[in-house]
Amino acid sequence: MGPIDAALITEYFERYAAALEFYAGQRTQAAADCVQEAFLEFARLPELPPDPAAWLFHVVRNRSLNAARAAQRRTNHEQAAAEHSTAWRRVASPVETVALLDLLQSLDDARREIVILRIWGQLTWEEIATVTQSSRSSVQRNYVHALEQLKQQMEPRECPTKTSADLR
Amino acid sequence: MSDENIRRSALDETLSPELSRLVEQLAGTALPATTVSRDELLYRAGWDAAERKLAHRSSSSDRLAGRFTTVGWSAVSALVAMSLTVAVMWHRPSQPTNESIIVRTSEPSTSSPVETAAARTAVEPTAPTEVTIERQVPMFVMPREYDRSATLLIQREQALRYSTLSPGSWNDLRGPGATRTSPARAKPSSARELLQEFLPDVKRDDVT
Numbered sequence: 194m195g196p197i198d199a200a201l202i203t204e205y206f207e208r209y210a211a212a213l214e215f216y217a218g219q220r221t222q223a224a225a226d227c228v229q230e231a232f233l234e235f236a237r238l239p240e241l242p243p244d245p246a247a248w249l250f251h252v253v254r255n256r257s258l259n260a261a262r263a264a265q266r267r268t269n270h271e272q273a274a275a276e277h278s279t280a281w282r283r284v285a286s287p288v289e290t291v292a293l294l295d296l297l298q299s300l301d302d303a304r305r306e307i308v309i310l311r312i313w314g315q316l317t318w319e320e321i322a323t324v325t326q327s328s329r330s331s332v333q334r335n336y337v338h339a340l341e342q343l344k345q346q347m348e349p350r351e352c353p354t355k356t357s358a359d360l361r
Numbered sequence: 362m363s364d365e366n367i368r369r370s371a372l373d374e375t376l377s378p379e380l381s382r383l384v385e386q387l388a389g390t391a392l393p394a395t396t397v398s399r400d401e402l403l404y405r406a407g408w409d410a411a412e413r414k415l416a417h418r419s420s421s422s423d424r425l426a427g428r429f430t431t432v433g434w435s436a437v438s439a440l441v442a443m444s445l446t447v448a449v450m451w452h453r454p455s456q457p458t459n460e461s462i463i464v465r466t467s468e469p470s471t472s473s474p475v476e477t478a479a480a481r482t483a484v485e486p487t488a489p490t491e492v493t494i495e496r497q498v499p500m501f502v503m504p505r506e507y508d509r510s511a512t513l514l515i516q517r518e519q520a521l522r523y524s525t526l527s528p529g530s531w532n533d534l535r536g537p538g539a540t541r542t543s544p545a546r547a548k549p550s551s552a553r554e555l556l557q558e559f560l561p562d563v564k565r566d567d568v569t
Contacts, residue, residue: 199403206402210395225396229405232397236406237413293390312387318370333372340380347383 197236205245206232212313213253219305221260227253247320250310254324296343304339307332 210228217224231252235245242248297305303325310321322329376384 199407202403202406203399206397206399210397210399211392214395214397215392228395229397229402232402233406233409237409293387308387312384313392318372336372337376337380340376340383343387344379344383 196240197238201241202232202236205235205249209246209249209314212309213249215313216250216306216309217253217257217260219302219309220257221264223260223264224257227256227260230256244316244320246314247316247324250314250316250320251324254306296346299346300339300342303327304335304342307336308339308343311336 210232213228213231214224217227221227231249234252235249297308300308306325307321310316310324314321316324318329318332322332325332373381373384
């Protein structure tokens with residue numbers, strides 16, 4: 194192997210593989226393939242990039258976009274949307290995880306992407322702006338809006354609980 | 362994956378307590394485990410690196426071999442061209458080449474037969490004499506000389522053929538251009554007569 198050896202690949206795999214697959218799974222069913230190809234490309238690099246995590250998310254994003262476009266060419270729009278929904282439910286298997294992560298589905302693609310990159314990808318605002326090809330201020334604004342939207346969607350679920358507690 | 366691992370910024374500090382709690386809740390949510398096999402990934406990465414290393418080595422050796430092949434072929438072709446040039450220059454005659462018909466003869470006073478080159482089975486001559494026939498590469502020969510040379514060569518071949526005939530069959534021989542009614546010819550008694558008959562263009566002084 195080159196300058197990026199097996200130990201380094203293992204380290205980044207353990208830290209980011211799940212988040213990368215979750216991130217790619219927002220767009221394509223072939224999320225695992227995207228992650229694996231991204232790590233292989235990572236291993237082929239002649240030198241370590243300045244921010245390996247941002248590099249990995251950037252590559253996975255491009256690959257998932259390409260995979261999604263290819264899938265969309267193969268099927269019609271409705272079938273692709275159905276497959277996308279199925280893939281989402283397959284990834285989020287635990288019940289408690291599904292409850293929270295399902296809320297992400299209510300966000301639009303751009304805001305959901307920012308939340309994932311920030312919370313699970315642990316990228317800085319500059320890195321997120323680079324990956325999503327937008328400005329830092331736009332990323333921060335969308336992030337706050339996404340959190341507020343999630344909070345609003347969580348409140349109706351919490352209301353019955355509060356109501357039942359109050360009744361007791 | 363907890364929120365302590367998140368690189369906090371000024372924006373995180375300005376979030377409302379509800380939003381901060383939501384962020385903590387999201388960060389505390391475990392993502393589904395990846396379906397990518399780490400061992401398979403490392404195996405593929407190692408295999409890929411080995412393939413690239415091998416391809417790099419083979420391509421560099423191919424380039425080197427190709428360079429040597431080109432230089433070798435250039436040298437060989439240059440040598441061949443030089444050899445051909447030298448050979449043509451050396452072979453091209455500045456003067457006509459000569460071919461000799463050796464006419465072996467004895468002393469004029471003796472009665473021993475004169476022998477031509479055609480009669481090579483005869484007794485070894487004592488004093489060979491050469492009759493020079495110019496034979497040249499056709500492109501350098503004047504037409505008249507070439508015709509004469511060809512005639513002499515044909516006649517020499519005929520002399521060779523006739524000298525091997527028996528006396529009986531000699532009478533049946535008809536000369537060139539003879540018809541069925543042509544008279545029979547007598548075999549020459551000596552090689553000189555034979556030569557004079559079949560080499561009429563050769564002057565008598567040439568055959569001594």
